Each structure stands twice: as C-alpha cells, then as structure tokens.
Amino acid sequence: MRPTRPDAVQRLLSGADPELHLGLLAGQDSVGVALVPNRLNRHTFWCGQSGSGKTYALGVLLERILLTTRLPVLVFDPNSDFVRLHEQAAGADPRQAEALHDREVVILRPDDAQSPLRVRFTDLTSRAKAAALHLDPVVDRAEYNALLRLFAGDFQTVDAGQIVPHLRSLGDPDAEALAQRIENLGVIEWTTTWAFGATPATDVIARRPAATVLDLGGYERHEEQLTVALAVLDDLWARRAERRPLLIVVDEAHNLCPPDPETPLGVAVRDRLIQIAAEGRKYGLWLLLSTQRPSKVHAGIVSQCDNLTLMRMNSREDLEQLASVFGFVPRGLLAQAARFRQGEALLAGGFVPMPSVVRMRRRVTAQGGTDVPVPMP
Structure with missing residues (x-):
C-alpha cells in the first residue's frame, strides 16, 4: 500500500x-x-x-x-x-x-406582477381540487359528486371567482353545500395563488x-x-x-x-x-x-x-x-x-x-x- x-x-x-x-x-x-x-x-x-x-x-x-x-x-x-x-x-x-x-x-x-407564481383552479385534477377543499370522495360523497359534475359539464372558466356564483345558480342542495364549503375555507380568497387570467x-x-x-x-x-x-x-x-x-x-x-x-x-x-x-x-x-x-x-x-x-x-x-x-x-x-x-x-x-x-x-x-x-x- x-x-x-x-x-x-x-x-x-x-x-x-x-x-x-x-x-x-x-x-x-x-x-x-x-x-x-x-x-x-x-x-x-x-x-x-x-x-x-x-x-x-x-x-x-x-x-x-x-x-x-x-x-x-x-x-x-x-x-x-x-x-x-x-x-x-x-x-x-x-x-x-x-x-x-x-x-x-x-x-x-x-406577488410579482410581471412573473407571478400562479396556477388555475380549473386546471387542477379532480383529486387536487378535492384536496384543496378537504373533500373525501366517500365521507363527503354528495359534495364531491357536485364538484365532479361541475367540471364535467358545460361550465368553463379561468376565473376561480365565478365558481361560487355558478354553483348557487344551479338550485341544487349539493351544489349549494359545495359553495358554502368553498366560502368557509376561503379558498377563492387565495388571490396570490390563482391565475385569474394571468399566465x-x-x-x-x-x-x-x-x-x-x-x-x-x-x-x-x-x-x-x-x-x-x-x-x-x-x-x-x-x-x-x-x-x-x-x-x-x-x-x-x-x-x-x-x-x-x-x-x-x-x-x-x-x-x-x-x-x-x-x-x-x-x-x-x-x-x-x-x-x-x-x-x-x-x-x-x-x-x-x-x-x-x-x-x-x-x-x-x-x-x-x-x-x-x-x-x-x-x-x-x-x-x-x-x-x-x-x-x-x-x-x-x-x-x-x-x-x-x-x-x-x-x-x-x-x-x-x-x-x-x-x-x-
């Protein structure tokens, strides 16, 4: 050696x-x-x-x-x-x-207006949307199903702020419960998270x-x-x-x-x-x-x-x-x-x-x- x-x-x-x-x-x-x-x-x-x-x-x-x-x-x-x-x-x-x-x-x-770090709620997978809303597909099956039906239908938007008004306009109790959940959690108020039309x-x-x-x-x-x-x-x-x-x-x-x-x-x-x-x-x-x-x-x-x-x-x-x-x-x-x-x-x-x-x-x-x-x- x-x-x-x-x-x-x-x-x-x-x-x-x-x-x-x-x-x-x-x-x-x-x-x-x-x-x-x-x-x-x-x-x-x-x-x-x-x-x-x-x-x-x-x-x-x-x-x-x-x-x-x-x-x-x-x-x-x-x-x-x-x-x-x-x-x-x-x-x-x-x-x-x-x-x-x-x-x-x-x-x-x-908080950067030129290069913001944002994502679209509407682009999230079903599991990601449910996770953000604390939804369990079995325990909260009615609200979870309302969430699935919302984005499986004709509702198309890049503005997360339109989701709650649209849910309330449906006149469906499960959709109303989902709207209340979104409001109670304050998810839509994450204004520095959602793109709201930005890239x-x-x-x-x-x-x-x-x-x-x-x-x-x-x-x-x-x-x-x-x-x-x-x-x-x-x-x-x-x-x-x-x-x-x-x-x-x-x-x-x-x-x-x-x-x-x-x-x-x-x-x-x-x-x-x-x-x-x-x-x-x-x-x-x-x-x-x-x-x-x-x-x-x-x-x-x-x-x-x-x-x-x-x-x-x-x-x-x-x-x-x-x-x-x-x-x-x-x-x-x-x-x-x-x-x-x-x-x-x-x-x-x-x-x-x-x-x-x-x-x-x-x-x-x-x-x-x-x-x-x-x-x-």
Whole structure:
C-alpha cells in the first residue's frame, strides 16, 4: 500500500473540463472533482444539517448544470434561497457570469406582477381540487359528486371567482353545500395563488427555460405552497409522455414529502413525488431532494436515489439511515460527515467518478438566503 500521486488522482477525478468541477478534493487543493453530467438522469439526495453550507453548495451544482449542460432545471424554493439565481455574485468570474447571463432563468413569485407564481383552479385534477377543499370522495360523497359534475359539464372558466356564483345558480342542495364549503375555507380568497387570467406557472415550465425557480416562500399559508406544488407536479406527470428531460429540485424536501403528511393536500403532493421517484426516470423526470433531516423525508422516495451529497451531519440516526439506503458508499466516509467543515461534502454515486470528499467551489450567482448576524455593540 502506498499513497496515490496527486496527478493520478487528478486524472481520475478532474475530467478534461474545469467548468465541470464542483470543487476541490479535500486535502488536495490541486485536484478538482468533476461532475459527470450525463449521470444526472438518476434521482439525487442532497443533505446536511443547518449551517453545513447545504444551500450554498446546491447553488454551485445548479450553476454547473446551467454552464455545462442543456438540462432544464425546476426549483421548488420554500425559503426563497434561489430567487437570485439570475444575479451575479460579487467577485464572480466575469466569463462564467456572462455565460450564465445568456441562459434563461425565470423567477416566479406570488406577488410579482410581471412573473407571478400562479396556477388555475380549473386546471387542477379532480383529486387536487378535492384536496384543496378537504373533500373525501366517500365521507363527503354528495359534495364531491357536485364538484365532479361541475367540471364535467358545460361550465368553463379561468376565473376561480365565478365558481361560487355558478354553483348557487344551479338550485341544487349539493351544489349549494359545495359553495358554502368553498366560502368557509376561503379558498377563492387565495388571490396570490390563482391565475385569474394571468399566465399559470405550468405554461411557463412547459416552455422549458434553462431554470425556473418557484418562490414558494412568498405565500402566507402552507396550503397555498402545497396547492401550487401539486398543480405543477400533476401537470408534469400529465405531460410525461412527451419525454422532455427536467431536473426537479425540491429544496427542504421534508416540507413536501414527509413520511406522514397531516392534510389531504400534503398526502396528494407526497404521493405524486413517490410516483415520480418510482416511475419518472424513464420519462426524463429526475428528482433532486435537499433536506436537513433525511429521516423526515419519505423513505420510499429516498430509496430511489442513486446519487448522494452529504454535508456535515451529527445525527447518528440520520447517518445510520443513509448507510442503510446508500449501501454503495463506504461507511468510513459516511462517518466522517460529523467532522466536516462548512462547505465540505461527500459526493457519491454516478454523477461523480468515485466517492470523494470535496470542498465546494465559490458561487457565480448571488446567494438568496443568508444567516442573520448576531447584533454587536
């Protein structure tokens, strides 16, 4: 046994194009670790505890994808961490910044008049409409049936505000009960959720910009976040036969796919993500799930991931779970995660040449969310 020479390691890990480097091999500042872009067609799990640099590092990966591939990216962004993905960071490489500037990055926000993050209630699937209205097809069978008949008939509108008046005009007691439910829940009052004639997010995503960031953090209610996420995921699944590649990035994935969601909307979103994890790969729908707590993400989704990025993680429970799911990663490398410094990550799976501990490179684009500093005298 003898240590490998740095030049041999560099040939193995670095690749020919420095633009593909996610960072430098820990302890070897001369050796870059390259992304293998054609292996992004597998699901990826990205995790690290708070303060590990997880979000910053994920931004590095998104930049490398934008710079070196033509793979469109869709980001579910619950904390508004990636809303500046189209802005240049201070001190960034001008050449790389210019190359990123040429890629179309769309930021959709609930309160943005020019690029609103909205969906159409009328475009939702029957299950999604029922979930938003807390309707059970058996327990609430009369109202559920009224909802089905409403959109199976001649009623056609893009204005959610017309639904209650139309239901009341029918003179049907079940339709009246459904109208009361909609009013009581205040669903129509989600004015930053429904398109009301504006371009829905699903139409923007269907154009396949280089990157589309959905700023879910701009909503007041978690139900609105779930409704928008469900509308987008359902639309992607409905179009799956088009087989158009898309990397679906779910930041803070424990919010959208926990093991035991508490609401019908949460169950519907989780179930759709489970379906995409299990069957979406052959249609070009590839997931990247990012979270602080692996144990808080549905195990059936994590088990479908073939790529792993692990940053500092002190939880023994989470490390044991990762060891059981990602059996191809040496346990000795996983155990090092408790000692990682900020910005260091273990990369393993097909999207890197071999399991490696990497110190992530600097961002080219601006970081959206940052820690609040401690006030000082």
